[in-house]
Amino acid sequence: MYSRSTxxxxxxxxxxxxxxxxxxxxxxxxxAVTTLSIERAGHLPWEEVPERTxxxxxxxxxxxxxxxxxxxxxxxxxxxxxxxxFQRSVWNELAQLPFGGVVSYxxxxxxxxxxxxxxxxxxxxxxxxVPIIVPCHRVLASNGRITGYSGGNGVPTKVWLLDHEGIEHxx
Numbered sequence: 370m371y372s373r374s375t376x377x378x379x380x381x382x383x384x385x386x387x388x389x390x391x392x393x394x395x396x397x398x399x400x401a402v403t404t405l406s407i408e409r410a411g412h413l414p415w416e417e418v419p420e421r422t423x424x425x426x427x428x429x430x431x432x433x434x435x436x437x438x439x440x441x442x443x444x445x446x447x448x449x450x451x452x453x454x455f456q457r458s459v460w461n462e463l464a465q466l467p468f469g470g471v472v473s474y475x476x477x478x479x480x481x482x483x484x485x486x487x488x489x490x491x492x493x494x495x496x497x498x499v500p501i502i503v504p505c506h507r508v509l510a511s512n513g514r515i516t517g518y519s520g521g522n523g524v525p526t527k528v529w530l531l532d533h534e535g536i537e538h539x540x
Contacts, residue, residue, distance in 0.1 A: 379415060379418045380396035380397065380398075380403065380404070380415060380418070381396075381397065381398055381399055381421075382396065382397040382398070382399060382421050382422060382423040382425075382426055383395070383396050383397075383415055383418055383419075383420055383421055383422075383426070384397075384420055384422045384426040384427070384429075384430055385413065385420060386430045386433060386434065388407075388433065388437050389437055389529065389533075390407055390408075390521050390522075390526050390529050390530070391407055391408030391409075391521055391522070391526075392407075392408040392413060393405060393406065393407055393408070393433065393501075394406045394408075394413040394414060394415060394416070395426055395429050395430065395433075396415070396426075397423055397425050397426050397429075398449060399423055399425070400425065400447065400449070401425060401446075401447040401448050401449035402425060402426070402429050402446055402447065402448045402449070402499055402502065403448075403449050403451070403498065403499075404498045404499060405429075405498070405499045405500055405501060405502060406520075407500065407501075407520045407521030407522075407526060408521060408522075409521055409522060410522070425446060425447060428446050429444075429446045429502070432444050432445075432446055432502075433501065433502075436501070437533075439533075442467070442468035442469075443467070443468060444502045446502060448499050448502060448503060450497075450498060450499065450503065451498065452493070452496060452498070453493075455481070455483070455489065455493060456493040456496055458481045458482075459477055459481055459490055459493035459494060460493070460497055460503050462477050462480050462481060463477075463494070463497065463503050463504055463505050463507070463508070464503050464504075466504050466507045468534055469534045469535050469536055470507055470536075471507050471508070471509055471513075471536050471537075471538075472507060472508055472509075473508070473509060473510060473511040474487050474490045474491055474494070474508060474510065474511075474516075475487060475490075475511055476511075477490050477494070477508065478490045491516070491517075494508050495517070495519040496519075497519075500519075500520040501520075501530070505518075505520075506518065506520070506526075506527050506530040506531060507531075507534075507536065509536075509538055512539065513537060513538055513539045514538070514539045514540070515527055515528065515531075515538055515539070515540055524540070528540070
């Protein structure tokens, strides 16, 4: 089940869609997508909050539908990524990965100027607030192994996404 602060304000806009990996909940501030959550153990973070969509969420839902149908390989919906400067630098690297592309944690560390920061890179990848659109599933260990995934039901969700994009991996 998802946990969040009981004092957290509900998102301004929220939309849910069905997908092959479970229900997806997308939130927005009205201008950009701010979070994307994949159903975990039958739950979503804001499941008790009624949907209130906006143009950017409708665009995100359409693009996600196309991605899952196999007709979209990149996203151009605006996103707003809130995090530390280091997290944002990692997420920017992720956003550059093409459909079917893969990168290692070490390569991200090197490209962000922190070649020995493997744990920090892993933490930033896992904290990505907009998975799939910012493709953190495309990060593998240097030997092609899946080391984990924080979205949805974890590794099985990542395996589905990797297989969907034809990315070779090892469990």
